[in-house]
Amino acid sequence: MPGDIPDEELRRALHRAADLIADYVGGVGDRAVLPPIAPGEVIASLPARPPKTAEPLESILDDYERLIEPNVGHWNHPGFMAYFAISGSGPGIVGEALTAALNVNAMLWRSAPAATELELLVCDWLREMVGLPSDFRGHINDTASISTLLALAAARHAQTDLDIRRLGLAGRAEVPRLAVYCSDQAHSSVDKAMMALGLGHDNLRRIGTDAEFRMRPELLAEAIEGDLAAGLRPISVVATVGTTSTTSVDPVPAIADLCREHRSWLHIDAAYAGSAAICPELRPHFAGWERADSIVFNPHKWLFTPLDCSLLYVRDLDQLRSTFSLVPEYLKTGDSADINLMDLGVQLGRRFRALKLWMVIRGFGVEGLQERIREHLRLARKLASWIEADPSFELCAPVPFSLVCFRWCPAGVEESELDVSNARLIEAVNARGPVFISHTELDGRYVLRAAIGNIRVTEEHIRRLWRSVREESAALE
Amino acid sequence: MPGDIPDEELRRALHRAADLIADYVGGVGDRAVLPPIAPGEVIASLPARPPKTAEPLESILDDYERLIEPNVGHWNHPGFMAYFAISGSGPGIVGEALTAALNVNAMLWRSAPAATELELLVCDWLREMVGLPSDFRGHINDTASISTLLALAAARHAQTDLDIRRLGLAGRAEVPRLAVYCSDQAHSSVDKAMMALGLGHDNLRRIGTDAEFRMRPELLAEAIEGDLAAGLRPISVVATVGTTSTTSVDPVPAIADLCREHRSWLHIDAAYAGSAAICPELRPHFAGWERADSIVFNPHKWLFTPLDCSLLYVRDLDQLRSTFSLVPEYLKTGDSADINLMDLGVQLGRRFRALKLWMVIRGFGVEGLQERIREHLRLARKLASWIEADPSFELCAPVPFSLVCFRWCPAGVEESELDVSNARLIEAVNARGPVFISHTELDGRYVLRAAIGNIRVTEEHIRRLWRSVREESAALE
Numbered sequence: 042m043p044g045d046i047p048d049e050e051l052r053r054a055l056h057r058a059a060d061l062i063a064d065y066v067g068g069v070g071d072r073a074v075l076p077p078i079a080p081g082e083v084i085a086s087l088p089a090r091p092p093k094t095a096e097p098l099e100s101i102l103d104d105y106e107r108l109i110e111p112n113v114g115h116w117n118h119p120g121f122m123a124y125f126a127i128s129g130s131g132p133g134i135v136g137e138a139l140t141a142a143l144n145v146n147a148m149l150w151r152s153a154p155a156a157t158e159l160e161l162l163v164c165d166w167l168r169e170m171v172g173l174p175s176d177f178r179g180h181i182n183d184t185a186s187i188s189t190l191l192a193l194a195a196a197r198h199a200q201t202d203l204d205i206r207r208l209g210l211a212g213r214a215e216v217p218r219l220a221v222y223c224s225d226q227a228h229s230s231v232d233k234a235m236m237a238l239g240l241g242h243d244n245l246r247r248i249g250t251d252a253e254f255r256m257r258p259e260l261l262a263e264a265i266e267g268d269l270a271a272g273l274r275p276i277s278v279v280a281t282v283g284t285t286s287t288t289s290v291d292p293v294p295a296i297a298d299l300c301r302e303h304r305s306w307l308h309i310d311a312a313y314a315g316s317a318a319i320c321p322e323l324r325p326h327f328a329g330w331e332r333a334d335s336i337v338f339n340p341h342k343w344l345f346t347p348l349d350c351s352l353l354y355v356r357d358l359d360q361l362r363s364t365f366s367l368v369p370e371y372l373k374t375g376d377s378a379d380i381n382l383m384d385l386g387v388q389l390g391r392r393f394r395a396l397k398l399w400m401v402i403r404g405f406g407v408e409g410l411q412e413r414i415r416e417h418l419r420l421a422r423k424l425a426s427w428i429e430a431d432p433s434f435e436l437c438a439p440v441p442f443s444l445v446c447f448r449w450c451p452a453g454v455e456e457s458e459l460d461v462s463n464a465r466l467i468e469a470v471n472a473r474g475p476v477f478i479s480h481t482e483l484d485g486r487y488v489l490r491a492a493i494g495n496i497r498v499t500e501e502h503i504r505r506l507w508r509s510v511r512e513e514s515a516a517l518e
Numbered sequence: 519m520p521g522d523i524p525d526e527e528l529r530r531a532l533h534r535a536a537d538l539i540a541d542y543v544g545g546v547g548d549r550a551v552l553p554p555i556a557p558g559e560v561i562a563s564l565p566a567r568p569p570k571t572a573e574p575l576e577s578i579l580d581d582y583e584r585l586i587e588p589n590v591g592h593w594n595h596p597g598f599m600a601y602f603a604i605s606g607s608g609p610g611i612v613g614e615a616l617t618a619a620l621n622v623n624a625m626l627w628r629s630a631p632a633a634t635e636l637e638l639l640v641c642d643w644l645r646e647m648v649g650l651p652s653d654f655r656g657h658i659n660d661t662a663s664i665s666t667l668l669a670l671a672a673a674r675h676a677q678t679d680l681d682i683r684r685l686g687l688a689g690r691a692e693v694p695r696l697a698v699y700c701s702d703q704a705h706s707s708v709d710k711a712m713m714a715l716g717l718g719h720d721n722l723r724r725i726g727t728d729a730e731f732r733m734r735p736e737l738l739a740e741a742i743e744g745d746l747a748a749g750l751r752p753i754s755v756v757a758t759v760g761t762t763s764t765t766s767v768d769p770v771p772a773i774a775d776l777c778r779e780h781r782s783w784l785h786i787d788a789a790y791a792g793s794a795a796i797c798p799e800l801r802p803h804f805a806g807w808e809r810a811d812s813i814v815f816n817p818h819k820w821l822f823t824p825l826d827c828s829l830l831y832v833r834d835l836d837q838l839r840s841t842f843s844l845v846p847e848y849l850k851t852g853d854s855a856d857i858n859l860m861d862l863g864v865q866l867g868r869r870f871r872a873l874k875l876w877m878v879i880r881g882f883g884v885e886g887l888q889e890r891i892r893e894h895l896r897l898a899r900k901l902a903s904w905i906e907a908d909p910s911f912e913l914c915a916p917v918p919f920s921l922v923c924f925r926w927c928p929a930g931v932e933e934s935e936l937d938v939s940n941a942r943l944i945e946a947v948n949a950r951g952p953v954f955i956s957h958t959e960l961d962g963r964y965v966l967r968a969a970i971g972n973i974r975v976t977e978e979h980i981r982r983l984w985r986s987v988r989e990e991s992a993a994l995e
Contacts, residue, residue, distance in 0.1 A: 043890045045543070045822075045973045046881060051608035052540035058612050059532035062619040067525040080627055080856065083635040091643040094883040098609060101880045105616065109873065112632035117621045124629070129621030131528035132575060135535050139582065141614030141824040141874075142539040144594045144606030150557055152601070155589035158560040166568040183660050183826075184867040194714055209718020210687035212695035212750070218688050229844050233864050236842065237671055239716025241686020273689070341867070345522075347618040348869045349660075365713065367706050379557065387710050390661040390818070392825050396586065397618075403578045404523060406571040413520045496522045 046098060054098040061102070062134060065110065069118045070497060073474030076112045083112050114477075119497040122506060123479035125285075125313050125444075126494035129347035132404030136397030137347050147391040148383040157382055160395035163402065164352060167340070170407055171318035174331055177354040180385050181394045185312035188337035188353040189279070190234040191361065191386050193221060195335065196277035196306030197238060198364040206364065210239050220268045222246045223279040224256035226286055228310060231279050244273070253439050254289035254483070256280065258296055265303055277306040282327055283314025286481040286490070287438035287446050290314070293329035301332075309336040312351070314442050316343035317418075320411050326441055334360075343417075343443075344410065345496045346401050350394050361385050417443040417493045420503050424491060427507050433514065437483055443493040446483065449514050460487035462517065469513035476506045523575060531575040538579070539611060542587065546595045547974060550951030553589045560589050591954070596974040599983065600956035602762075602790050602921075603971035606824035609881030613874030614824050624868040625860040634859055637872035640879065641829060644817070647884055648795035651808050654831040657862050658871045662789035663707040665814035665830035666756070668838065668863050670698060670711045672812065673754035673783030675841040683841065687716050697745045699723045700756040701733035703763055705787060708756050721750070730916050731766035731960070733757065735773055742780055754783040759804055760791025763958040763967070764915035764923050767791075770806035778809075786813040789828070791919050793820035794895075797888050803918055811837075820894075820920075821887065822973045823878050827871050838862050894920040894970045897980050901968060904984050910991065914960055920970040923960065926991050937964035939994065946990035953983045 045051070086108055115121060117129055129137075147156035164179030182188045197205055203216055210216055219240055223231045225247040235245045246264045248256050265275045278300050280291040293309065300307040309330045315338020317323045330336060336354040340346040355361050358380075366384035383389050405413070421443040428434045428447045438446040448463050463480070467489055471477050478491045491506060522528070563585055592598060594606055606614075624633035641656030659665045674682055680693055687693055696717055700708050702724040712722045723741045725733050742752045755777050757768040770786065777784040786807045792815020794800045807813060813831045817823040832838050835857075843861035860866050882890070898920040905911045905924045915923040925940050940957070944966055948954050955968045968983060 043886065043893050043973075044976070045605070046608040048540060048544040051543065051612075052536065054608065054612050055536035055539055055615070056533060058615050059529065059536045062532055062615065063525060063529035065619050066522070066528065075628070076631060078631055080631070081635070083632045084639050087636075087639055089639075089642075091647055091879050092883045093885055095886045096880045096883065098612065098877075098881055101609065101877050102612070105873075105877075109632045109636065110616075110620070113620050113622045113870070114629045114631065115620075116623060116629070117619070124623075127621065127623070128522070129618050131523040131531065132578065134615070134618045134621075135528075135531050135575065135579075137618030138532070138535050138539065138611070138615035139587075141606050141611045142542050142594065143587070143590050143592075144604065144611075144824050145590045146593060146601075146604070146825055151552070152591045152593070154553060154555055154557070154591065155560045155586045158558070159564075159586065162561050162564055162566075165566075170568055184865045186865040186867065187664075190714070190864060197716070205716065205718070206713050207719050209695065209712075209721055210716040211690075211693045211718070213688075214691070216688045218686065218690075230864075230866060232844055233842060233866075235686075236683050236844075237667070237864050238714065239674070239682065239687040241682065241688075242684050244686055347621050348623055349867055351867075365710060367709055367713075387667060387707075387714050388661045388663040389707060389710075390663065390826055390828075393590070396582075400575075400578050400582075402568050403573045404575055406569050406573065408570055409520065409572045416520050496520075499521070 050098055054102060057102055061106065066117060066131065066134070069115050070120065072115055072118065074115050074118045074120050074477035075471065078112055083108065119495045119499065119502050120476040120505070121495060122491045122493060123477045124492060125342050126492040126498065127342055128345045128496040130345035130401060130496050132400040133345060133347045133397040136400040140393045140396050143393060145393050147393055148389050149381045153393065156393040156395060157380065159399055160382065161380065163395045163398045166402060167352060168354060171315060172324055173354065176356055177336070178358045179352050179354040180382055182351045182353055182386060183349040185310065185337050185339050185351045186230040186233060187386065188351045189230045189308065189310060190237055191353060192308040192335040192337065193234045193238055193277055195355065195361050195364045196308065197240070199306055199360060200274070200276060218244050218273045219276045220244050220246060220273045221277045221279065222248055222261055222264060222275065224248050224250050224281060224291055226250055226254050226284040226289060227279055227281050228285050228312070254284060254287045256291040256296065258292055258299060261296065262299055265299065275303050275305050277308055279308045279310055282309055282311040282330060283442055286483060288314060288442045288444045289438065290326050290441055297329050297332040307333045309333045311336060311338045313339070313342045316340065317414055317442055319407065320414055340398050340401070343494045344401065345405070346398050350398055413496060417498065420498065420500060421445050421493050423500065424503050424507060437488045445491045446481065446488050448486065448488050451518060463487045463489060465517055466510070466514050469517065470509045473509050476502065476509055478506070527575055531579060534579055538583065543594060543608065543611070546592050547597065549592055549595065551592050551595045551597045551954035552948065555589055560585065596972045596976065596979050597953040597982065598972060599968045599970060600954045601969060602819050603969040603975065604819055605822045605973040607822035607878060607973050609877040610822060610824045610874040613877040617870045617873050620870060622870050624870055625866050626858045630870065633870040633872060634857065636876055637859065638857065640872045640875045643879060644829060645831060648792060649801055650831065653833055654813070655835045656829050656831040657859055659828045659830055659863060660826040662787065662814050662816050662828045663710060664863070665828045666707045666785065666787060667711040667714055668830060669785040669812035669814065670715055670754055672832065672838050672841045673785065674715060674717070676783055676837060677751070677753060695721050695750045696753045697721050697723055697750045698754045698756065699725055699738055699741060699752065701725050701727050701758060701768055703727055703731050703761040703766060704756055704758050705762050705789070731761060731764045733768040733773065735769055735776060738773065739776055742776065752780050752782050754785055756785045756787055759786055759788040759807060760919055763960060765791060765919045765921045766915065767803050767918055774806050774809040784810045786810045788813060788815045790816070790819045793817065794891055794919055796884065797891055817875050820971045821878065823875050827875055890973060894975065897975065897977060898922050898970050900977065901980050901984060914965045922968045923958065923965050925963065925965050928995060940964045940966060942994055943987070943991050946994065947986045950986050953979065953986055955983070
């Protein structure tokens with residue numbers, strides 16, 4: 042009888058994995074953040090063809106230890122300050138392991154009662170934690186890319202006169218071009234949603250931003266008016282609270298006014314910054330988001346929850362349901378459950394993602410999570426203060442959360458040469474190993490980004506970053 | 519300093535989780551498949567509000583054991599024969615636990631070299647295992663819903679004269695309605711993709727099937743001709759190898775001929791059955807799939823890999839890339855890597871899903887996986903033979919793989935009453951606990967479905983199912 046691997050082999054392997062994980066998470070900070078390998082090296086080190094016969098889990102884990110673990114980018118490293126610094130915290134990792142063992146597909150309440158209900162519960166917990174009113178209801182998607190796509194699909198579906206779900210967008214004289222608005226700092230997931238939804242990339246209006254990289258509402262108003270005059274129909278504005286490049290915050294109240302005026306769907310992308318709303322003193326950054334139709338935020342970004350976990354809150358769950366619900370015969374049940382999660386989006390298969398999030402919230406408590414977010418803000422302000430105090434560097438954007446944008450601008454170097462200098466600097470800093478930062482472009486300038494958000498980051502890591510930056514810049518001079 | 523939970527607490531919790539998992543997976547077969555609870559009971563048993571302060575992982579795990587684990591539907595139970603029976607096998611569970619600890623986002627090669635390269639490698643392994651030519655290149659998505667959506671987006675993008683990515687579908691006189699074809703047995707993910715992509719549900723043509731639930735190519739040809747005459751443009755046919763209701767197999771060679779004739783994109787949905795192609799003797803069911811433009815199959819369905827893991831193979835990777843690739847400044851790297859996985863779809867965030875699949879393939883070996891698939895086919899044929907031998911029951915569809923569709927048709931009962939009788943029967947069978955089956959509708963009839971595919975299923979489970987069905991039907995008579 043074939044079956045699974047023997048119970049005792051599995052138990053042994055799980056205990057070995059437990060130690061591998063504890064060792065990894067506890068010691069990852071001593072490694073270089075990025076492995077010093079070139080494209081193709083991992084593949085070259087592995088057999089090109091699949092094994093004919095079973096191998097013991099012990100030797101697979103040996104290979105994991107030898108070939109895989111050392112050769113990932115160490116996102117769980119406290120010196121990983123590129124992109125957004127994320128963490129799979131202890132409670133979250135334990136939750137994911139259990140999720141894999143249960144292996145439920147929470148498509149229907151019936152197929153996974155505890156998974157469905159825990160998902161609704163933790164979304165309610167988080168809604169309360171971030172101070173949103175109780176008419177918002179949440180569910181969990183894999184990524185913000187999907188959450189935003191679903192939100193814009195619901196915005197499109199809200200054009201009830203057009204019956205787009207049934208008839209589509211093409212070949213219909215009565216369907217005008219549908220326009221969506223976001224700032225020139227908004228995330229590329231908005232572009233991808235436009236492309237996927239058949240709305241067309243050109244019908245995304247990227248509205249200009251002010252000196253602090255916030256959408257300018259008067260330009261938004263102009264763009265909407267222009268589109269209306271040209272026969273387009275504005276269907277949604279995506280406002281960002283915490284943009285990717287600088288964590289700037291769009292002026293949501295003014296944008297919400299325009300959305301109300303034009304009956305446009307207001308979607309808030311708070312994928313990164315949403316977690317900060319659990320600290321009441323940071324709520325002013327979120328002013329007006331309670332007027333949104335939908336809000337996305339990702340506990341896998343800054344709430345210490347392993348990938349993937351993206352929360353989508355909508356004010357009117359039925360609007361989302363009517364966009365996508367479709368129940369084939371084989372999934373009909375007689376249950377009276379309020380919600381079958383499959384009705385709320387594209388994907389039928391749904392992992393039990395709520396478990397890890399539940400364990401994270403309980404493992405740290407609301408106050409513990411607040412404490413960590415606040416510490417990251419403190420560290421970001423500290424780094425920003427060092428930058429501001431050094432005449433060879435400049436801060437390139439305000440620091441409302443925990444991301445610091447800066448560049449090297451040594452005396453006597455022409456503006457035209459600074460981009461190249463900073464590109465060289467980041468390469469040198471990252472090559473040292475203990476920290477990894479990324480870059481962006483602001484107002485046409487090459488700018489360095491240090492994202493602080495890993496649960497194990499300490500002041501020492503920030504000092505190390507600053508030391509690297511200063512030493513490497515001195516060496517380049 | 520806040521940080522993660524203490525290393526030693528994490529290590530203890532991981533070891534406890536190791537035992538919880540080993541106990542669960544080893545003993546799940548002794549439980550009822552579905553928990554006997556009503557909607558709302560789990561939520562009612564949990565605190566409505568999040569905890570202010572941290573709780574020890576030990577007590578969270580106590581609650582997990584008491585409230586969560588018993589109250590999921592036990593998809594990993596060998597008596598779970600509803601929908602498609604799936605398994606998170608031992609090697610796969612270990613892989614997922616490690617994935618959570620690494621917590622890499624494999625969006626860029628640079629951000630996760632081993633994750634990117636292992637994904638390409640295992641997709642190549644599986645391509646070889648299922649006998650597809652080497653010009654197919656694969657990557658891993660979360661679900662078949664997304665894989666199929668991406669494939670149809672690529673089919674839409676292949677209408678190069680229309681520049682849909684940039685200009686969209688709406689408000690353009692030159693864009694005709696775009697039609698997609700699948701059989702009346704195809705999965706609802708095709709409907710959802712039509713809705714999401716803005717193509718319109720009405721522009722999905724559900725082609726009639728023959729007595730064995732296979733798409734009728736002559737009806738497909740007619741539908742295409744009719745659409746062409748009406749000014750629509752056919753862009754894709756989705757052929758299914760292993761439909762959800764009966765695992766019927768569409769006549770792919772004839773469909774491929776029509777696709778070539780009309781320059782339509784051929785997408786093969788083999789989400790469930792694809793795994794069977796690792797057995798050479800089952801390849802005849804897959805005849806012609808090597809002519810497809812894209813193929814989806816899900817190792818999380820019948821290859822013992824925990825959710826989620828859906829492989830999308832395309833013949834021309836650049837076509838997929840040009841549909842979605844979009845690289846914002848902050849993600850530009852100087853690396854020469856062939857592939858950044860984020861370019862191949864909507865989602866920027868990508869879990870390291872290849873790790874578990876690599877561990878599954880190695881943990882069982884190609885021959886071990888073949889042996890398990892063959893055993894499931896043997897069990898399905900056995901069940902089918904019992905059904906055929908019993909005059910009170912009838913087999914309702916051929917059994918090419920491991921799903922058995924049947925119904926109770928006791929002598930003397932009118933056809934018009936059989937639906938109700940079978941609905942009562944399934945309710946009684948499922949209420950007993952040790953097995954869980956689902957139903958579907960075939961030719962307007964209510965039909966029971968027994969899906970065999972769990973890695974721990976044995977002949978005893980099939981006997982138990984058949985005993986339940988016979989005893990409960992006798993009791994209902």
